[in-house]
Amino acid sequence: MAPVEAECGLCTETLWQPVTLPCGETFCQQCLRQWTITKLDEGMERPRCPCGCGRKLDYRLPSVNLLLRTLMEHSHAEQLAEREKEEREQEEPEILGGLSAWQEVAASQDLFVNGRMVVAWGTSGVVLCNHETTHVKCSGVGHGAAELAPGPGKVKFDACLSGSGTFNVSVGEIVPQLPSSFGFKIGQGVVAGLNLMIGDELVVAFGSPGTILAKSTLEGRIVVNFHCTVEGAERKLDVQAFELQPSHELLGGFRAAQRVQATQDILGPGEVVLVQAGTLGTVHSEYSDTRLVVSFESRLDGSPDAVNLCPQSIEPA
Template sequence: MVPSPSDGLPEDLFECGICRDLLLDPVTLSCCGKSFCQDCLRELLLSAASTGTARCPAGCGQKVPFRLPPRSHVLQKCLEAIVPEELARRRQEAAEAEAGEAEALPGGFKTWEEVVAAKDLYINAVIVAAAGAPGVVVGSRTEGRVTVIFDERTDFGRGSINVLPFEIVRQLPRHFGVRLLEPVVAVEDLHAGATLLAHLGTRGIVIAQHGDDRLRVQFDRRADGSENPINVLPHQIQPHRKLLGGYDVGQRVAASQDLFANDQMLVRSGTEGTVHSEYSDARLVVKFDARVDGSPNALNVTPAEVRALEP
C-alpha cells in the first residue's frame, strides 16, 4: 500500500490500480481519467499482444492504445513534492528489475520502439501490413523474429505480427514531423546553390534520415532531371494532404474577386497565383503573380476568394 502523506491526504491517492503500489511514471488514460504506472500499462498491453486489444484496467471497458499518452507531469510533480522517499524507493526497485530483465531482440530492436514496415508483409500470400505501415515493437515471441503491433492491418486483423528484422526499420524521431515512407510535398522551391532541384508542390516519399537534422526524400520528379533523392530540412516539406477547399500545395489558382485590405485593393479578380500552404483553419496562403500595390508578399485568403485553374 502507498504510505499516507503527512498532511492527511487519502492513503490511496497515489496508488496504481494495477500493482497497488505508488505510481511510477504515471500515465492518465483519457477513457476514464484514471492513472496507472507506465510499466504496468505496458505489461497489460504485452499480455494482449496476440489479440491486439487491451481493455482499461479501471473497468470502463475501453480499448487501451498501444501508444500510451505521455507521462503526467502534474502527477509527477505531486509525487516528487509529497512522497519523495517512496518515489525514490520505487525508482530503485524499477531500475533493479529492469537490469535483470533486459532483453536483446533480433536486429537490435527494443521493446516499445516505434518502427515501420520496410516492405509489404505477407502471411500465406495475403498482405497483412503495407509498406510504410507504422507499428510498435512488443518483444520477440518467435526465435529470430521481432513481434510488432501495427497501427493498421490490411487484412483487418488486430493481433501482433512476427517479422524478420530486415522487414522493419526504425521510425524517425518525432521532431521531424513526418514518418518514414510517408507521402510528402515540398512547401518551397528546393535549390542547391543556383540550381533548382524541385518545384514547390512536388510530391515524394521520405526514405531515410540524413544526419542529425535532414531527411532524404525521393521526389516523383526533379526540375534538374536527376532521379536521385534530395536531402531536405524538415520545414521544407510537409505530409501530403488536401488543404482547405480541396486545394493542393503548389496548385495554380486565380482570384475569384477583387481582394482588398480595408479600402485598399491588393489583387484584381482573375489574377493568377500559387497555393503555398494553410494559414489557419479558415484561410490559405496564396502567392499571386502580381499585386496592385506592388508588394511581393503572399496573401491569406479564404478558399472562396480563389478558384482552381485547369492544369
C-alpha cells in the first residue's frame, strides 16, 4: 500500500493529532485551536471551518481521529516524532492556579465588566489562552520563556449577558468543571437521588432540590448546596454522583420522589401481575428513554424491588 498522503491544510505538514470535522476535512488539533483563537481575536464570535465549507467551528473540537492517527504513526513515524518533540518544547505552562489552556471551567461567581454583569455564576466555558504573552504565541509570533508572566486567563463562556462571551478572568473567578464522567455540571440544579444520611441521621430527603457548587476536595465527590434539609436550613454536602439526579422533569412530566399510583396492573416477565392497579408508589428515576423506575408500597410477589414501567401506567397520587 502506498503511504497515506495526509497533510494538514493549515500548517501544510504531516497531520499531527488529527481532528476530523463534520464536513469530513481533517486538520491538526493544535492548528484548529490556533485558528479558533486567531479568529476570536479578529472579533469573530464563532469561527468557521478553515476548509472554507462555511460550517461554524465548535471551539470544543471533536476527539482526535484515533484510526487516522494510528495509520499516520505507521506511515509517517519519523515526521511525527519530530513534531511531537517540537510541540513538547513549546507546551504552554499552567495558569490561574493549575488551569491550562483548553480546560473546561465554570464561573465561580457572577462576573462583571465596568459594573455590568456579563456572565452568571455557574456558566460553563473553556480556557482559551494562558495569558496575554502566550496569546502572542497563539497568534503565530514566537515568544521566549521570560515573557511568560502570570496574568488573567481568557475564557470563552457558553452563555453571556453581553459581549462575545470571551472575557479575561482572574484567579478565583473560575473553577475547573467537573469531570465529564460525573455526568453533572457546576451550577446545575439537581435533586437528592436517595435519602442522604450522616451516620444514622437523615439529613437530606430523597427528592430535595440542590445546586452543584464545585468538585469536592474529597476524591470522586461533588459539593452540593441543598436548599432545604430535614432541619429546614440550607446545607452543603459532599456527595457522590450516584446520590444525585438532574432536577429536570422525568418522562411523562413526573419528578423524582413524586407520589404516584398505578393506573393499570403492572406486568412482569411472563405476563405475571407484579403490581395491582391503584397501588401507591414513589417515582425514583428514569430507567430508559421510555421507562421510569417506580417503587410501589406492595408487590404481589412480595419483592421489595422497584419496577420499571411506561409513564402511561401511573398517574400522580
